[in-house]
Each structure stands twice: as C-alpha cells, then as structure tokens.
Amino acid sequence: MSEQVQENTQATAKPSGLAKWTRRGFISAGALAGGGLIIGVALRRGDRRDQVADLVSEEGDTLLSMWVKIDEAGKITAIVPHSEMGQGAQTVLTQMLADEMDANWADVSFVEAPAEDEYANGPLGKGYLLAGAEIPAALMATVDGAMHQAAKALVQQITGGSLSIRATGVAGMRVAGAAAREMMIKAAAGTWQVPESELTTANSTVMHKASNRAASYAELASAAAKFEPSNKPSLKDPEQFTLMGTDLPRHDIPSKVTGEAMFGMDAQVPGMHYAAIRQAPVFGAKVKSFDATKAKAQPGVTHVVDLGDAVAVVATGYWTAERAANAVDIKWTATENDTVNSESIRQQFRADLAQAQADGTSSADVEAGDVSGAFAAAAQVIEATYEVPFLAHSCMEPMNATARFANGQCEVWTGTQNPLGARYEIAAALEMDPADVALHQHFMGGGFGRRAMHDASIQAARIAKDTGVPVKLIWSRAEDIQHDFYRPSVASQFRAAIGSDGQVLAWDNIYSEKHEPVEAPVIPYDVAAQHIHYTNSSTHVPFGAWRSVDHSQHGFFTEAFFDEVAEAAGKDPYLLRRELLANKPRHRKLLDLAAEKAGWNQPVAEGHGRGISLQESFGTLVAQVVEVRVDQGNVSVDRVVLAVDPGFAVSPDGLAAQMESGVIYGLSAAMYGEINIEAGRVAQNAFDNYPAVRMQDAPLIETHIVNSGEAWGGAGEPGTPGIAPALANAIYQATGTRVRQLPVSRYDFNYRVNEPEELI
Amino acid sequence: MITFRINGAERSLDVDPTMPLLWAIRENLGMTGTKFGCGQAQCGACTVHLNGAAIRSCVTPVAAAQGAEVTTIEGLASAEGELHPLQQAWIDEQAPQCGYCQSGQIMSAAALLATNPNPDDAAIDAAMSGNICRCGMYQRIRKSIKRAAGAEAVVGVFDPQAVTEEVKHV
Structure with missing residues (x-):
C-alpha cells in the first residue's frame, strides 16, 4: 500500500498561451501513503494528485479519486470543483458520479473542492467559448483568437458558462465514477478469482451472483489501488441510468430554510470590525482628497482607509460604519468621462456603426451568399435598429468579503464563483505569494456572473492589512448597483431582403460590442445570404458577464427582428421560423412543442398578445411562447410556455427550476432593467429605480423538457435570452407597437409608437 | 438598554436605540439567518416578526422592539426542532435557489398564514410582493405556501414535477 502515485500527466508548469488539449494521461491512479486508492481524472494539464490527497483526505478516509473518497464506514464523498449559488450544481454533479459508480445515493455527500491549483477548471475556457454549439466555419478564426484569452481561465476554478454539468460533469464526474466502478470490479475479480464479466455492481457493492x-x-x-485504471472507462447508456434523469433533493436546501446556511455576509471572525465603502462614482476616477473629521468623531469608528479609488470607514458595527461613511467629504479626480451619459454613448454607437459600414472596417461573424445581390433583387427591404441598456446583476446579497491579515498571511471569507481566481487576484493585489492567501468559500446570495469578479475581496484584504484588524466589508445596495461589471449597452442594426413570394433572401446585421459566446448573434434559420458583423465601440463602463452574456442582447435583437421579417413576408412568425428550420429537425421539433403546448393556433383576445422565440445557447435549445395582457398601457405577463432540449436532463426538476429562474431574471431586465449613465456615473441606486419582478408580476411558467439525446447542454443561462424577444413580439400583437429598445417600461402603450427614436 | 424577547429568550442590549433591529440581531446577537439586502425596506430579505407582524428589520429601530416579542427564522421551528410547515414545504417544493432571500420570504409567509390560514393567490400576492427573489422562484414559493396551508386544490400553480414526468420522454 505504499506505491507512489503514478504521474503520467504532462509537465506541471503553469499554462501559458494557447493550451494544447490531449487525452494522454487523462486518468491515473495510485496508492495513498497509509493505504487506500487514489484516482485522478485530469481535466487540465499538470494535476498533482499527491498534493490533492493531502488536502481532501482526512484520517481514516480512503481517497478513491480526485472527485470521490470513501471512508471506513462506506461514506462516499464527492469533491466537486464548483460553487453553489442555487443552481444545484453540487448535487447534480454528485448525482452523475454516483450513477456511473453505482454508488448508494444515501451514502453520497459532497464537499466543495478547496481553492487550490489542483482543482483548476481546465475545460472551462474552451467549453465556454465553443459551448458545444456548431460553429460556422467563418467564426473559427474568432474562436482561435479568443482561445488565447481562455488560456487565462486554466488557472481558475470558475463556476459559469452553464458548464458544471456539460464540462465537469460529463468529462469529469461521470468518467471518475465509471473508472472507480471498474477498479472495484477488478479488485473483486482478483480477490475471488472470477471473470470480471460475471460481476455486477449496485448500491456501492460488487456482486458475483453465481457464487x-x-x-x-x-x-x-x-x-483496487493495485490496478491500473482504464483510460477510457465505459460509460452507461441513458437506459442504464439509475440516478441521472431523476429528481433528487438538493443537498443545500435544508440549511437555506432554517437560516443556518452561511453566506459570505454571515462569516464570523473573532474580533472583526465592519467596513462601509464609498467608491469613485465615475469609473476610473481616484480619490483626490477627503476630510474624515466628522466620521472619525462618531462613536465606534476606528479607522478610515484610503484605497485610492475608494474610501472605507471601519467601525465596531456596520450601521455605524455606513452612517459615518456618509459623513466623509470626498473629492474625486476629474476624468475624461465626466460628461459621458447614456445618450452620448448611444450616439457613439450609431456613429461607430455608420463609420464601420462606410469604411468597410467591421469584423464578420458570418458571411454567406450574395448579400448585395439579394438586396438588389428584393421586392421589399426592411430595416430596424435595436438597442439595449447597461444592466447590473443586482444579486440579493450585496457584495461583501471578510478578511484577516496577520503574520504575512491573508485569509478571506466570501462567496465567489471562482475561489482559486480570487486567491490569485488577492495575492497579486497585496503583492503576496498565493500560498500565503487562503480563501474560505461560502454560499453565494446570487452570482449571475457578478461573483466571478473579486473587487470586494481585494478591498477587504487591503483594509484588513492596512488596519491590522479583521474586517467584514459590506457594500450598500447603492454601491452594489453603481459599481458592478455591467452587461453592456449594445446597438444592433438590421436589414432584411424579402422576395416577391415572401421568401427571406438576405439577413444583414451589424452591431456594436462583442464578447462571448462568439456565436450569440448567429441565427439558426436557413437564409441563403447573410452578413453578420460588428465593430467595437467601447465605453468606460466596466464589462461583466451577465447571465447568458452576449445571448442576453442578441437573443432579443435577432428574435424580435425576425418577427418584423415575418410580418413583411406576410407570414405567421411561428410558421416562418418553422419553414426556415426545415434542415434543423431538433430545433423545429422543440419549436413545435412550445407552440402546441401554448395553443398557438387559438385566437387571442383583444388587448392580449402572444409572442414566440427560439434560442440556442450554451448547448441547450429553448423555445418560449409568452402571453401578455395590455390594459390601459400596463403590460402584464400572464404565462410563459417554455420547451427546453438540453440533450439530456440530468435533473429534470432542477432544469425546470433553472428555466423558471432564467425567465424571471430575463423578464426583470426586459420589463424594467436599465442602468443609465449620467455625468459618467450610474444613475440608479436602489430597487425602486432598478426594479425586479416581484410575486405579483410573476407569470405562470410551464416547462416542457425534451431529451433529444444530443450532446448535453447547460441549464443556468439558456432560459434567459428568449424571454425578451417573445415578450416584445407578444406586445406587438397586443398593441401594434414594436419594442426595439429595452426595457419595456420606456414605452407608453396608450400610444402607438413606430419609431424608437421617439423614445429616450 | 433595550430589552426584548427574541425567539423566546429575553435579551438586553446596550446599543444606540436608533440602530436598525437587523444589525442588533445579526451583529449583537450573532443570529445571521436574517439578511441584509437593501437597508431601505425595498427587498424584504430582513423580514422578522415583531409581536407576530412581519416587519422590515433594516428600517425598524431597535428601540421599537423594547418589551416586544421578536421572532426570526431561527425561531420558526418548534422548540423540539420540528420544522414549521412552511420550512418543510419549502424543502418539499425545492423552492430556494441561492437561498439568500428565503429567510425573509418564509417569515413573510408565516405572518400571512397566521392571519389567513388558506390564502388565495391575491392574498399571497399582497403579502409576498415586498420580498424580492432575484433567482425568480416565485412560482415555487407560491406553491410552497399553498402546500403548507394545506389547501386541497393548488389552483393556478404549475407543477413542474407533473410536467416533467409527462414529457420526459417526448
């Protein structure tokens, strides 16, 4: 039992540049010092299972793999390298491992992988960008370029990109479980001297029925430790699944109904003080000077810290700190962006788009067919400009972090989508060795992409270092809304050419600002001539990944404009989609299901409207039909019928929950969400001017799941992009007004609006 | 000195009487189940019961609790540890996602059921629309309340379980 861990992976140097992916050394195994078995499934280059074993193995435990261990009582613990923000990933990943392993579910629990290099989330960068989607050949250059960026993600441990199931689960957990099961069979076959083929497994047990x-x-x-693992263990077919495809209760829920769940906000460190913060209102501004005399005079205030672009007030309680922060008189440096506002940004987008068109300097996503010929031959050409505003994430739990700095060591308690990345960024900010930074992960009170950023953790660490006392930094709701990393404001201009027979001849789309995923603006429809292109038009407003990222705007743009095309072509918007999906049976089937379940053919009452959308994102297809009622100008969303095809639903109820969540998140943005820039800064500062859908506004959401058997897709994001266009299309039917700008609250539906220029 | 009963136990605090009750509960009493979401009574994450009524503790001065009975999410289960029917229903319906708002949601719902044991949709809308859930679990929260209320007919609420069973193999 004292074999060395077999190292058959590649060099352990930190990755740089574009990673070369290899299957070599995918799985390796060995014995742990002191007895037991370790199986590593390398989802990245250079994992170090010996070090991992030290981290996750407690005395008496047998570490079975990098993602699973068995203790002496037969308890199986999955070690899951993803954070929990309510998406249920930790439970579902455990489910995937346990099923392939034929483990008894009652014996299986999970721990979140520690923030160590060994758990770096390798395939995220690639999976995030490729998203399991069919990438048009024209896009591959963009993908290759973006992969250089993605290489940075190799040292991170991100939960995002709707990747937990389709990357870590499929490539890691299932494989680890299957490998573990095979080694158990080998061990039993060797012990009993019977052929492996005569052995079966169930409920954490190997059985030989004949004897x-x-x-x-x-x-x-x-x-089992004496055997070499198969590098390609055989995975179950879906009909063999016992746990995957079933609804198992989420591990994290019981503690969330009793108040026991510990969020970052709830971290308790002995002797800690509390910090409130005031950050530069204009992004990029610095502290010029400040007068904290009045703040320091308040009882309980212990420190005032200049962070360069923010001032923090530290006190014995948060309320004291927050009140005192209001009393600090701060002067900020002037910046070149002090006069920027939403309207100037909008004019900039339009000017940059026009310039790129005139100069031919746009970058192409898709170039197909003879676009100019099609427009020349068109019986009808329609044009429209669509726009979306900046959006904040607005997590329920405002940004916060607790930090302690002592003896050259820094500890941070927070909830983050990227614990390892947080460690590295904190270390870099404090000019420390990452080995001297510890990250204690907590539940996240919402993530949605916001908690992939580490600004609050870095601030807390700097405040703790500066003051010498442990500090819990809590942002006010206003700070949270005004210092986010925002879904960008984007403009998108369309032209479509329509033939005399109603045929869609060409689709021309130019838009500002491109991030990820690269295929977000691509349409699934069979239109022979297409030009989809973009120009960068950057602003000083920080960019962040916001649930579904670029799909959040392009889903709205393309699917709302498609309805304009259908109207011009004289066709029903559902039927035209259907017609142009003749070569995509998977898409067409899902669209048909949503239309059927929603009763698309039923008449719509006066003042009501029904709208449809189809969106493929993160490897999952979602079709939505939305029903609205517009009464005296007030829009209410009554019902959403949603059909989703993730390839295979590992947790059907969990998938339904993600669809419901994605729809409501997208609906809040579509109905009311806008972050406006005034004098370089964010105008909104509270839930009354950055509202969210509430109980009384929430539609009935019906989720219909299709297991098509295609590659497994994600769940966290795909529900979001399709709600805005379906809503806009429904409102058009109800009112005759095309919603080309979000949010819907900008419109007065007591009047019919034809031109978006009339707004803002 | 402010003295009140919280979850059945009498506590006295020597704090600024204008400090919101939320921070007295979280920081001075160390009970972190009650959450800070906005500090402006706009989101409901801080909801607790003051003499049985649901209040937003982030804008309620601790002085208002003088001599009163305060109940937080930690005090909702029975003394024997049996979950409140709402807590059990929340588990049964798998209602929480991130969970941050759920203490406040459950406290609002508990105050509702205390006065209206079988609320209809309009009553639920009225009682629950002060509580934001950014994960958007309103449908499940509504269903959980009806389950806890023991309503025979859960009208107008989608049952994802039934639908997924029905169409799983479409």
Whole structure:
C-alpha cells in the first residue's frame, strides 16, 4: 500500500498561451501513503494528485479519486470543483458520479473542492467559448483568437458558462465514477478469482451472483489501488441510468430554510470590525482628497482607509460604519468621462456603426451568399435598429468579503464563483505569494456572473492589512448597483431582403460590442445570404458577464427582428421560423412543442398578445411562447410556455427550476432593467429605480423538457435570452407597437409608437 | 438598554436605540439567518416578526422592539426542532435557489398564514410582493405556501414535477 502515485500527466508548469488539449494521461491512479486508492481524472494539464490527497483526505478516509473518497464506514464523498449559488450544481454533479459508480445515493455527500491549483477548471475556457454549439466555419478564426484569452481561465476554478454539468460533469464526474466502478470490479475479480464479466455492481457493492458473494466498495478500495485504471472507462447508456434523469433533493436546501446556511455576509471572525465603502462614482476616477473629521468623531469608528479609488470607514458595527461613511467629504479626480451619459454613448454607437459600414472596417461573424445581390433583387427591404441598456446583476446579497491579515498571511471569507481566481487576484493585489492567501468559500446570495469578479475581496484584504484588524466589508445596495461589471449597452442594426413570394433572401446585421459566446448573434434559420458583423465601440463602463452574456442582447435583437421579417413576408412568425428550420429537425421539433403546448393556433383576445422565440445557447435549445395582457398601457405577463432540449436532463426538476429562474431574471431586465449613465456615473441606486419582478408580476411558467439525446447542454443561462424577444413580439400583437429598445417600461402603450427614436 | 424577547429568550442590549433591529440581531446577537439586502425596506430579505407582524428589520429601530416579542427564522421551528410547515414545504417544493432571500420570504409567509390560514393567490400576492427573489422562484414559493396551508386544490400553480414526468420522454 505504499506505491507512489503514478504521474503520467504532462509537465506541471503553469499554462501559458494557447493550451494544447490531449487525452494522454487523462486518468491515473495510485496508492495513498497509509493505504487506500487514489484516482485522478485530469481535466487540465499538470494535476498533482499527491498534493490533492493531502488536502481532501482526512484520517481514516480512503481517497478513491480526485472527485470521490470513501471512508471506513462506506461514506462516499464527492469533491466537486464548483460553487453553489442555487443552481444545484453540487448535487447534480454528485448525482452523475454516483450513477456511473453505482454508488448508494444515501451514502453520497459532497464537499466543495478547496481553492487550490489542483482543482483548476481546465475545460472551462474552451467549453465556454465553443459551448458545444456548431460553429460556422467563418467564426473559427474568432474562436482561435479568443482561445488565447481562455488560456487565462486554466488557472481558475470558475463556476459559469452553464458548464458544471456539460464540462465537469460529463468529462469529469461521470468518467471518475465509471473508472472507480471498474477498479472495484477488478479488485473483486482478483480477490475471488472470477471473470470480471460475471460481476455486477449496485448500491456501492460488487456482486458475483453465481457464487452468491458480495463485497462493499469500502472493503474493496484498498485492493483496487493495485490496478491500473482504464483510460477510457465505459460509460452507461441513458437506459442504464439509475440516478441521472431523476429528481433528487438538493443537498443545500435544508440549511437555506432554517437560516443556518452561511453566506459570505454571515462569516464570523473573532474580533472583526465592519467596513462601509464609498467608491469613485465615475469609473476610473481616484480619490483626490477627503476630510474624515466628522466620521472619525462618531462613536465606534476606528479607522478610515484610503484605497485610492475608494474610501472605507471601519467601525465596531456596520450601521455605524455606513452612517459615518456618509459623513466623509470626498473629492474625486476629474476624468475624461465626466460628461459621458447614456445618450452620448448611444450616439457613439450609431456613429461607430455608420463609420464601420462606410469604411468597410467591421469584423464578420458570418458571411454567406450574395448579400448585395439579394438586396438588389428584393421586392421589399426592411430595416430596424435595436438597442439595449447597461444592466447590473443586482444579486440579493450585496457584495461583501471578510478578511484577516496577520503574520504575512491573508485569509478571506466570501462567496465567489471562482475561489482559486480570487486567491490569485488577492495575492497579486497585496503583492503576496498565493500560498500565503487562503480563501474560505461560502454560499453565494446570487452570482449571475457578478461573483466571478473579486473587487470586494481585494478591498477587504487591503483594509484588513492596512488596519491590522479583521474586517467584514459590506457594500450598500447603492454601491452594489453603481459599481458592478455591467452587461453592456449594445446597438444592433438590421436589414432584411424579402422576395416577391415572401421568401427571406438576405439577413444583414451589424452591431456594436462583442464578447462571448462568439456565436450569440448567429441565427439558426436557413437564409441563403447573410452578413453578420460588428465593430467595437467601447465605453468606460466596466464589462461583466451577465447571465447568458452576449445571448442576453442578441437573443432579443435577432428574435424580435425576425418577427418584423415575418410580418413583411406576410407570414405567421411561428410558421416562418418553422419553414426556415426545415434542415434543423431538433430545433423545429422543440419549436413545435412550445407552440402546441401554448395553443398557438387559438385566437387571442383583444388587448392580449402572444409572442414566440427560439434560442440556442450554451448547448441547450429553448423555445418560449409568452402571453401578455395590455390594459390601459400596463403590460402584464400572464404565462410563459417554455420547451427546453438540453440533450439530456440530468435533473429534470432542477432544469425546470433553472428555466423558471432564467425567465424571471430575463423578464426583470426586459420589463424594467436599465442602468443609465449620467455625468459618467450610474444613475440608479436602489430597487425602486432598478426594479425586479416581484410575486405579483410573476407569470405562470410551464416547462416542457425534451431529451433529444444530443450532446448535453447547460441549464443556468439558456432560459434567459428568449424571454425578451417573445415578450416584445407578444406586445406587438397586443398593441401594434414594436419594442426595439429595452426595457419595456420606456414605452407608453396608450400610444402607438413606430419609431424608437421617439423614445429616450 | 433595550430589552426584548427574541425567539423566546429575553435579551438586553446596550446599543444606540436608533440602530436598525437587523444589525442588533445579526451583529449583537450573532443570529445571521436574517439578511441584509437593501437597508431601505425595498427587498424584504430582513423580514422578522415583531409581536407576530412581519416587519422590515433594516428600517425598524431597535428601540421599537423594547418589551416586544421578536421572532426570526431561527425561531420558526418548534422548540423540539420540528420544522414549521412552511420550512418543510419549502424543502418539499425545492423552492430556494441561492437561498439568500428565503429567510425573509418564509417569515413573510408565516405572518400571512397566521392571519389567513388558506390564502388565495391575491392574498399571497399582497403579502409576498415586498420580498424580492432575484433567482425568480416565485412560482415555487407560491406553491410552497399553498402546500403548507394545506389547501386541497393548488389552483393556478404549475407543477413542474407533473410536467416533467409527462414529457420526459417526448
């Protein structure tokens, strides 16, 4: 039992540049010092299972793999390298491992992988960008370029990109479970001297029916260590699944109904003080000077810290700190962006788009067919400009972090989508060795992309270092809304050419600002001539990944304009989609299901409207039909019928929950969400001017799941992009007004609006 | 000195009487189940019961609790540890996602059921629309309340379980 861990992976140097992906050394195994088995499934280059074993193995435990261990009582613990923000990933990933392993579900629990390099989330960068989607050949150059960016993600541990199931789950958890099961069978076959083919597994037990023998995984673990793992363990077919595809209760829920769940906000460190913060209102401004005399005079205030672009007030309680922060008189440096506002940004987009068109300097996503010929031959050309505002994430739990700095070591308690990245960024900001920074992960009170950023953690660490006392930094709601990393404001201009027979001849789309995923503006429809292109038009407003990222705007743009095309072509918007999906049976089937379940053919009452959308994102297809009622100008969303095809629903109820969540998140943005820039700064500062959908506004959401058997897609984001266009299309039917700008609250539906220029 | 009963236990605090009750509960009493969301009574994450009524503790001065009975999410289960029917219903319906707002949601719902044991949709809208859930779990929260209320007919609420079973193999 004292074999060395077999190292057959590549060099352990930190990755740089574009990673070359290889299957070599995908799985390796060895014995742990002191007995037991370790299996590593390398989802990235250079994992170090020996170090991992030290981190996750407690005395008495047998570490079975990088993602699973068995203790002496037969308890199986999955070690899951993803954070929990309510998406249920930790439970579902455990489910995937346990199913392939034939483990007894009641014996399985999870721990979140520690923020160590060994858990770096390798395939994220690639998976995030490729998203399992079919990438048009024209896009591949962009993908290759973006992969250089993605290489940075190799040292991170991100939960995002709707990737937990489709990357970590499919490539990691299932493989680890299957490999573990095979080694258990080998161990039993060796012990009993019977052929492996005569052995079966179930409930954490290997059985030999012919001789009526059985041995538990706990008993077999050490013997299993003597065998080499198969580099390609055989995975179950869906009909063999016992846990995948079933609804299992989420591990994290019980503590969330009793108040026991510990969020970052709830971290308790002995002797800690509390900090409130005031950050430069204009992004990029610095502290010029400040007068904290009045703040320091307040009882309980202990420190005032100049962070360069922010001032923090530290006190014995948060309320004291927050009140005192209001009393600090801060002067900020002037910046070149002090006069920027939403209207100037909008004019900039239009000017940059016009310039790129005139100069031919745009970058192409898709160039197909003879676009100019099609427009020349068109019986009808329609044009429209669509726009979306900046959006904040507005997590329920405002940004916060607790930090302690002592003896050259820094500890941070927070909830983050990227614990390892947080460690590295904190270390870099404090000019420390990452080995001297510890990150204690907590539940996240919402993530949505916001908690992939580490600004609050870095601030807390700097305040703790500066003051010498442990500090819990809590942002006010206003700070949270005004210092986010925002879904960008984007403009998108369309032209479509329509033939005399109503045929869609050409689709021309130019837009500002491109991030990820690269295929977001691509349409699934069979239009022979297409030009989809963009020009960068950057602003000083910080960019952040916001649930579904670029799909959040392009889903709205393309699917709302498509309805304009259908109207011009004289066709029903559902039927035209159907017609142009003749070569995409998976898409067409899903669209048909949503239309059927929603009763698309039923008449719509006066003042009501029904709208449809189809969106493929993160490897999952979603079709939505939205029903609205517009009464005296007030829009109410009554019902959303949603059909989703993720390839396979590992947790059907969890998938339905993600669809409901994605729809409401997207609906809040579509109905009311706008972050406006005034004098270089964010105008909104509270839930009354940056509202969210509430109980009384929430539609009935019906989710219909299709398991098509295609590659497994994500769940966290795909529900979001399709709600805005379906809503806009429904409002058009109800009112005759095309919603080309979001949010919907900008419109007065007591009047019919034809031109978006009339707004803002 | 402010003295009140919280979850059945009498506590006295020597704090600024104008400080919001939220911070007295979280910082001075160390009970972190009650959450800070906005500090402006706009989101409901801080909801607790003051003499049985749901209040937003982030804008309620601690002095208002003088001599009163305060109940937080930690005090909702029975003394024997049996979950409140709402807590159990929340688990049964798998209602929470991130969970941050749920203490406040459950406290608002508990105050509703205390006065209206079988609320209809309009009553639920009225009682619950002060509580934001950014994960958008309103449908499940509504269903959980009806389940806890013991309503025979859960009208107008989508049952994802039924639908997924029905169409799983479409």
